[in-house]
């Protein structure tokens with residue numbers, strides 16, 4: 154076994170807190186939603202019971218309305234802000250009050266397939282409750298985050314995107330007040346250089362939104378009506394559709410045919426809505442600000458994530474791929490979350506330029522789906538090389554390759570396990 158593969162496994166062990174994995178020590182000391190989904194897929198390569206357990210522990214945080222929150226506070230920690238007392242939610246295992254990209258459905262199917270391939274006799278029995286949790290969560294996305302039935306699900310907080318300080322939110326966030334009821338005590342800056350993190354002003358707006366929704370009692374209908382930030386978003390919708398495809402397959406395998414049809418209908422609606430967000434002049438997909446009614450033109454990785462969920466006609470696919478090549482040109486580590494010629498680009502500041510192994514994982518799957526295994530293979534190699542050269546960092550400076558943010562990061566370890574052995 155190559156050393157780095159073992160190192161990736163060691164990181165997952167070191168970040169284990171009792172059946173769930175923290176993204177990294179101290180900076181993120183709880184269970185994060187999409188992090189755990191990627192981690193479960195990493196575990197599936199060599200420890201199927203642990204892969205299931207990661208997802209089961211995440212579901213402990215699922216709300217009765219179906220939402221799986223973005224953080225599950227299984228055990229207290231004073232190294233993170235905002236903790237449970239800021240969120241003020243009602244769930245028994247304390248959780249945050251917003252969600253995160255629904256990679257979960259992909260992970261459940263991935264773990265199930267690995268269990269079947271390993272000849273595990275109890276695979277379907279262990280998969281079933283996870284499938285049911287995924288279906289409940291998908292229904293929640295459509296009910297709570299797309300109540301008008303457009304097919305594009307919306308985010309009510311930038312943290313819900315997983316891409317917290319993306320330039321995509323700049324215009325929408327500028328309208329969010331900086332006043333807060335909660336006193337802001339940033340803990341992240343004690344762990345990571347401030348130049349790699351969102352700014353204080355971003356935090357004021359992040360927390361203004363938390364205070365606003367806590368005052369609505371986290372009721373989805375009240376939040377929808379009163380949200381100061383509401384983005385119908387292509388990255389989240391594409392991930393929802395990809396997971397939707399996977400849980401539709403599971404529904405059929407498990408004999409849940411009516412549910413499979415219900416899921417297929419949700420997927421079809423969202424695929425159509427995603428396709429309508431293609432902008433030929435930009436050669437990418439765009440999200441929509443539901444408060445201003447405008448397209449969001451800021452260039453980010455989200456514009457290409459729909460490849461994951463759509464079988465594109467060649468003209469669209471080729472245009473998207475040409476644009477991706479342009480963005481990757483001259484980068485030591487692709488794929489930049491923002492292209493370097495954009496005014497808002499910052500090579501080390503979190504989602505404003507850096508490359509992320511898990512985004513690459515999604516893009517690789519999307520490129521393979523759309524018959525661009527050549528580009529997928531280049532991106533796979535670039536990602537593996539970045540980790541081998543610069544370590545298991547949270548993300549990478551695309552211009553220098555430097556590993557940034559938190560170190561010994563769980564999802565980068567999981568991505569290495571997934572990508573290092575997978576040659577197209």
Ligand code: DGY
Pocket residue numbers: 223234312317
């Ligand atoms: C953070 O605290 O930086 C997280 O990304 C929010 O989920």
